[in-house]
Amino acid sequence: MTTSNESKTMTPVVELRGIQRSFGGLQALKGVNLDLLPGEIVGLLGENGAGKSTLVKILTGVLEPDGGQILVDGTVQRIANPRVARDLGISATYQEPAVFPDLDVAENVFAGRQPMRKGVVDWAEMYRRATEIFEEIGIELDVHAPVYQLGIADRQLIEIAKSLVSGARVLILDEPTSVLSNREVDSLFELLRSLRGRGISLVFVSHKLDEVTALTDRVVVLRDGVLITERPTAELTIPEMVRMMCGRDVGDLYPEITRNSGEVIMEVKDLTRPGYFQNVSFVLRRGEILGLAGLVGAGRTELAEAIFGITPAESGSITIEGHPYTAQSPRHAIRCGIAYLPEDRLGNGLVSGMRVPLNMTMSVWGSIANRFGRFRTRVMYRQASDLAERVQLQAGRLDQLTSSLSGGNQQKVVLGKWLATEPRILILDEPTHGIDVGTKAEVLGMVAELAKSGVAVIIISSELEEVRAMSTRLLVMREGSVVAEFATPIDSHLILEAASGVVKVGQ
Amino acid sequence: MSTVSSLTPAPASALKRVFGSGFFKRSDTSLLVLIVVVTAVAAATLGDFRTISNFSNLLNTVALIAIVAIGEAVTIIARQIDLSVGAILGICAYLVGETTHHISGPLGPVVGVAMSLALGGVLGLGNALLIDALKMPAIIATLATLSIYTGVQIFVNNGSQLYLTQVPKWLSGLRGATWFGISTFIWVAVICMLVVGFILRRTRFGRDVYALGSNPEAAIYLGVKVRLRTYQLFALCGAMAGLGGLLYVSQFGNVDATAGSGMNLTVIAAAVVGGVSLFGGSGNAYNAVLGALLLGEIQNILELTRISVFAEQTLQGVAIVVAVAVYAVVSRRLRRPVRREAMAVATMGAATPLAGATSEGGSHE
Numbered sequence: 113m114t115t116s117n118e119s120k121t122m123t124p125v126v127e128l129r130g131i132q133r134s135f136g137g138l139q140a141l142k143g144v145n146l147d148l149l150p151g152e153i154v155g156l157l158g159e160n161g162a163g164k165s166t167l168v169k170i171l172t173g174v175l176e177p178d179g180g181q182i183l184v185d186g187t188v189q190r191i192a193n194p195r196v197a198r199d200l201g202i203s204a205t206y207q208e209p210a211v212f213p214d215l216d217v218a219e220n221v222f223a224g225r226q227p228m229r230k231g232v233v234d235w236a237e238m239y240r241r242a243t244e245i246f247e248e249i250g251i252e253l254d255v256h257a258p259v260y261q262l263g264i265a266d267r268q269l270i271e272i273a274k275s276l277v278s279g280a281r282v283l284i285l286d287e288p289t290s291v292l293s294n295r296e297v298d299s300l301f302e303l304l305r306s307l308r309g310r311g312i313s314l315v316f317v318s319h320k321l322d323e324v325t326a327l328t329d330r331v332v333v334l335r336d337g338v339l340i341t342e343r344p345t346a347e348l349t350i351p352e353m354v355r356m357m358c359g360r361d362v363g364d365l366y367p368e369i370t371r372n373s374g375e376v377i378m379e380v381k382d383l384t385r386p387g388y389f390q391n392v393s394f395v396l397r398r399g400e401i402l403g404l405a406g407l408v409g410a411g412r413t414e415l416a417e418a419i420f421g422i423t424p425a426e427s428g429s430i431t432i433e434g435h436p437y438t439a440q441s442p443r444h445a446i447r448c449g450i451a452y453l454p455e456d457r458l459g460n461g462l463v464s465g466m467r468v469p470l471n472m473t474m475s476v477w478g479s480i481a482n483r484f485g486r487f488r489t490r491v492m493y494r495q496a497s498d499l500a501e502r503v504q505l506q507a508g509r510l511d512q513l514t515s516s517l518s519g520g521n522q523q524k525v526v527l528g529k530w531l532a533t534e535p536r537i538l539i540l541d542e543p544t545h546g547i548d549v550g551t552k553a554e555v556l557g558m559v560a561e562l563a564k565s566g567v568a569v570i571i572i573s574s575e576l577e578e579v580r581a582m583s584t585r586l587l588v589m590r591e592g593s594v595v596a597e598f599a600t601p602i603d604s605h606l607i608l609e610a611a612s613g614v615v616k617v618g619q
Numbered sequence: 620m621s622t623v624s625s626l627t628p629a630p631a632s633a634l635k636r637v638f639g640s641g642f643f644k645r646s647d648t649s650l651l652v653l654i655v656v657v658t659a660v661a662a663a664t665l666g667d668f669r670t671i672s673n674f675s676n677l678l679n680t681v682a683l684i685a686i687v688a689i690g691e692a693v694t695i696i697a698r699q700i701d702l703s704v705g706a707i708l709g710i711c712a713y714l715v716g717e718t719t720h721h722i723s724g725p726l727g728p729v730v731g732v733a734m735s736l737a738l739g740g741v742l743g744l745g746n747a748l749l750i751d752a753l754k755m756p757a758i759i760a761t762l763a764t765l766s767i768y769t770g771v772q773i774f775v776n777n778g779s780q781l782y783l784t785q786v787p788k789w790l791s792g793l794r795g796a797t798w799f800g801i802s803t804f805i806w807v808a809v810i811c812m813l814v815v816g817f818i819l820r821r822t823r824f825g826r827d828v829y830a831l832g833s834n835p836e837a838a839i840y841l842g843v844k845v846r847l848r849t850y851q852l853f854a855l856c857g858a859m860a861g862l863g864g865l866l867y868v869s870q871f872g873n874v875d876a877t878a879g880s881g882m883n884l885t886v887i888a889a890a891v892v893g894g895v896s897l898f899g900g901s902g903n904a905y906n907a908v909l910g911a912l913l914l915g916e917i918q919n920i921l922e923l924t925r926i927s928v929f930a931e932q933t934l935q936g937v938a939i940v941v942a943v944a945v946y947a948v949v950s951r952r953l954r955r956p957v958r959r960e961a962m963a964v965a966t967m968g969a970a971t972p973l974a975g976a977t978s979e980g981g982s983h984e
Contacts, residue, residue: 212830
């Protein structure tokens with residue numbers, strides 16, 4: 113790691129001076145000063161709503177500041193649109209890479225700036241240069257492959273390569289690891305470190321503090337639009353970072369879980385959906401939190417979707433309280449007392465253009481209508497406000513648009529929606545994905561409470577610490593099979609080894 | 620679990636290196652096989668099918684559909700659509716036929732071709748204007764212009780009809796003319812296919828068409844000139860329809876107010892059946908030609924077997940449904956992102972045997 117001492121003598125690539133930005137009456141940034149130096153990785157931290165994404169958008173020209181100055185190489189610049197930002201050498205990659213799935217790898221790298229010769233696109237040159245840049249930064253990808261064949265990790269590499277060919281000197285990575293598996297994260301970090309070695313200034317935005325600790329040189333914390341601290345990473349511990357982000361002690365991030373598992377409520381036997389998971393068997397008890405650990409793509413989400421009846425399994429059986437249960441449709445699953453918080457909150461969990469009360473009561477709309485089918489609005493509002501209280505929803509007004517809530521509060525709306533059905537079995541798929549630390553603790557606390565009250569919970573999480581701390585029992589899946597079962601507490605490295613297949617019998 | 624790893628891309632062949640990774644996919648090959656089979660079966664069972672005159676007639680019809688379908692294909696690749704090509708074709712057919720009638724000498728063909736392209740292009744620009752200025756979706760805008768242009772067509776026709784005898788000789792004779800033994804219609808279609816294919820593959824415009832069709836938001840973010848491209852796109856599509864109008868005069872002789880009215884669905888069907896994705900981003904000029912071949916052939920067979928004209932319409936619709944369904948199934952298989960099965964913790968110390976974790980054996984690999 114480069115020391116911060118030597119970087120202090122360098123001239124910054126980008127300097128932000130007193131950057132302000134408001135949205136309506138809300139001041140998102142209240143005069144932020146920040147220098148980005150060549151060859152360093154800055155971790156940008158903050159809870160949702162702290163102003164991180166506004167800052168990123170201002171740097172990339174998506175938004176313009178209301179006040180303050182941006183200096184690039186010591187000269188004041190106005191970054192009016194993304195194009196100007198790119199021309200100045202500032203680019204960003206987002207969680208979900210914006211690639212062209214139908215085009216091949218090389219063209220994605222050169223999208224919008226294909227090499228031309230005699231007025232026509234020079235494909236040979238494009239493939240040659242793409243291969244060259246891949247070799248240079250150590251990416252192993254077939255430049256001819258169409259991008260729809262690639263996974264998200266590879267698409268992210270393409271985005272990074274794209275930034276480099278456009279001459280980026282400042283590269284902002286917004287939550288780049290949230291959809292990656294551990295191995296992919298490792299190789300991404302290796303690449304980022306090599307970019308740092310080439311003098312590129314990197315900004316790493318993430319909620320994953322262990323990654324911030326592992327990767328960055330300097331940490332910048334935003335809270336309520338103000339830059340709270342700016343210190344070398346080595347001087348900070350994770351609890352300190354959490355405290356600075358929240359402005360308060362969150363206490364332990366993970367709640368105390370009660371181990372009072374009762375009788376078996378669900379039994380899954382030999383559940384198989386070829387290509388996704390096979391011969392999955394387990395029992396679920398009342399009041400327990402069953403963790404499902406594994407790498408991205410291990411089949412956990414598909415298993416949950418099969419139980420909930422979205423894409424049913426092809427063979428195997430499920431019984432609920434001793435009665436055979438056929439996962440035929442989500443409607444049937446709900447009737448049988450199952451609730452499922454999907455991984456893709458915005459896509460599958462919410463109708464984001466709808467106001468909170470309608471969203472929260474969606475699962476029980478049938479019971480809100482009277483017997484002539486008239487929708488009783490007042491009943492809905494009453495139920496919604498009860499639910500909002502139960503999930504500690506922090507919203508300005510109850511009937512605001514769901515899309516205007518922070519990620520954490522959106523998740524609370526989803527949770528509230530499912531609590532309204534009084535589930536006996538609650539399946540949570542990545543429940544804290546993209547949620548700030550404070551809300552995360554609240555959501556997990558509610559989950560622990562639910563289990564204590566007798567609900568059987570299944571929790572799927574790629575965050576090892578989370579699944580380890582939250583589960584009373586833990587199953588590890590790999591390549592569609594349950595490969596291990598642990599009683600908690602358990603060492604994280606044992607989970608990782610099982611999930612990644614390091615250990616095999618007879619070897 | 621070999622299903623995951625087997626999807627890793629095979630090394631590109633030499634052809635693909637020149638024409639791009641989307642060139643001649645497996646679905647194109649199966650379509651070609653289907654065309655050959657249909658041709659063979661029809662030739663074996665239908666005496667009328669295998670006559671020279673039927674063949675040249677069939678190929679002329681196919682060429683006409685193909686030319687218009689190539690333009691349509693470009694709009695569909697860009698995730699747009701043009702429902703007005705039939706009306707554009709009709710207007711151009713009448714006006715070009717009528718105008719060239721008054722021009723004698725070698726200037727006639729030049730004026731005819733230039734006028735059909737220009738007139739079609741201008742009508743295409745009208746489509747783009749609605750889409751750009753009023754921010755209308757293409758499907759609504761061109762549905763409106765279909766109606767408007769059809770009205771214009773009726774107006775300029777003024778209830779009259781253009782007869783083959785009113786058409787200059789070079790135009791009416793185009794149908795039977797050959798060049799190096801091959802019908803001029805086919806020459807025109809092949810040239811269009813090559814030119815548009817080149818434009819799509821080798822120009823900025825062409826690449827932007829794919830980018831816009833594949834991920835419009837990302838394209839805008841990259842600075843693709845969406846407005847300019849929209850105008851160019853619809854002008855190109857309109858120009859191809861105009862050229863189709865020119866050939867229509869020669870092929871059918873009589874041009875009335877309903878000329879080209881059946882063309883809209885046929886060319887969209889040809890493009891889609893030929894392998895241009897209705898969802899944008901993929902396809903090529905030759906796909907429109909393949910689709911035109913199949914549809915033209917089916918049309919021809921239905922005429923020869925004297926199955927009612929209703930069957931023709933219905934079959935065309937069925938062909939679209941089948942093509943889109945096949946595409947949906949194939950792409951769902953294909954497009955499931957291949958997650959490279961990640962192996963974590965390479966750096967982990969010596970593996971410790973796990974209690975309870977050891978029941979799985981090595982069979983998963």
